[in-house]
Amino acid sequence: MADSSKASLNSATVEGCDLRQCVEGCVRHGFAGISPWRDLVQAAGIGESARMIRDSGLEVTGLCRAGMFTAPTPAGRQAALDDNRRAVDEAVAIGANCLVLVAGGLPEGSKDLADARAQIEDGLGALLDHARPAGMPLAIEPLHPMYAADRASVNTLGQANDLCDRLGDGVGLAVDVYHLWWDPELEAQIRRAGKERILAFHVCDWLVPTRHLLTDRGMMGDGVIDIPKIRSWVEGVGYDGLYEVEIFSELDWWTRDRDEVMATVRSRIESAV
């Protein structure tokens, strides 16, 4: 189905690897891109990470992740903003296509979802003042509604498109099939987003049953998502970027040999994406 030479590996898929192991694995398995988590980049050092990735020739489909804009106090929100600005600088340093943002959920002790969403929008606006001059696109990643409380109160592509409408230039979307596959409006909202806004395309699969809300994602082809259909919608509006694979799988893929995981990712892109 899809061209597996367009694979990008999110480092969370091979949990336990350091950045060098991820980069070397991606090269060994013929991946075109990588999307490292910040802790790996920080552990290797920003400069060394940038050098390592540049030398590998890998495209950086995103730096994972910043955001988490919500907090119970102004000081907490300021700390989040400060950290997010550092994340922008890190993303610039490693030449990432975008900085992936998980919005943050309800602040500790709060049940006010509208307020959380207002905090997210304020935080995005403030971060854009730093990201625009740095030339770093921000990618809002709407998360599945089962994470609305504790991870991200941006839960549909429609809601993320509304945010983009209001925030203007410099902000777009990360479309992850795991979070969005169920949405009756998905095709329409992908069309609304268009090529310009879709900064990243993430794939994995939804397992039945799903045994854990966070760490039981499936390898493409092992679940129920019609990934080729969603890919056709995304590529139908002109997206021509890589396919980033991000699988949190405590019970399965995280327990396996990393070369087996990477080889499987490539073959499943051919057969199930």
Place this chain on the structure above:
Amino acid sequence: MADSSKASLNSATVEGCDLRQCVEGCVRHGFAGISPWRDLVQAAGIGESARMIRDSGLEVTGLCRAGMFTAPTPAGRQAALDDNRRAVDEAVAIGANCLVLVAGGLPEGSKDLADARAQIEDGLGALLDHARPAGMPLAIEPLHPMYAADRASVNTLGQANDLCDRLGDGVGLAVDVYHLWWDPELEAQIRRAGKERILAFHVCDWLVPTRHLLTDRGMMGDGVIDIPKIRSWVEGVGYDGLYEVEIFSELDWWTRDRDEVMATVRSRIESAV
């Protein structure tokens, strides 16, 4: 906050009880209503269930549940329809306000969500031909998107409102805060539904963390849902029915004494609904 004399107990909240125990418990604890699952009604016998409930004076806020319209074969869909017709008759027999419908998810082996949704709409249409003359309102209950694959591919109130628009008279909605609280469009879609369509209002709470996708619902007040706000939206369009409490809680409430559970339900309606 809310008037606990308007409590209705969904029998799944006191797992392990038979219908008589549920009815007697509801009377003992001053509930105004009950919503039994079909297996309890069938086990007691339809006639005896009807008599028992009528004698108790309890209002039946719904019969739980029918639906499950999707199947891999026409024969499977016909079997579902036959069973759903029996459910309509049972609901009539026990004097239920509505028959609660969980739509069904992807048929075994299918990844075609659009097809599943078409099957659901077809099934609803066919069932309406039986339910309308019987005078039994059908209540579509949109389920949380985390159940889109295996339980219900109707996942937002907007989608359910669209179905109601197309299906016409005799079908409405069950609004359950657990399934819908995260939706940025919830308030607007409750307004769109209006008093006439809202056939039932279900409450429980979303726990953080949620340890199991199906059986870790919280007692009102123990989670993060702003239930009074959602109740104000529902009552703001004129809903004046009971508050049905449905809590699947394998790790907590199902392990407790049923009188403790029922007493807690009533007090939490006062304090957290």
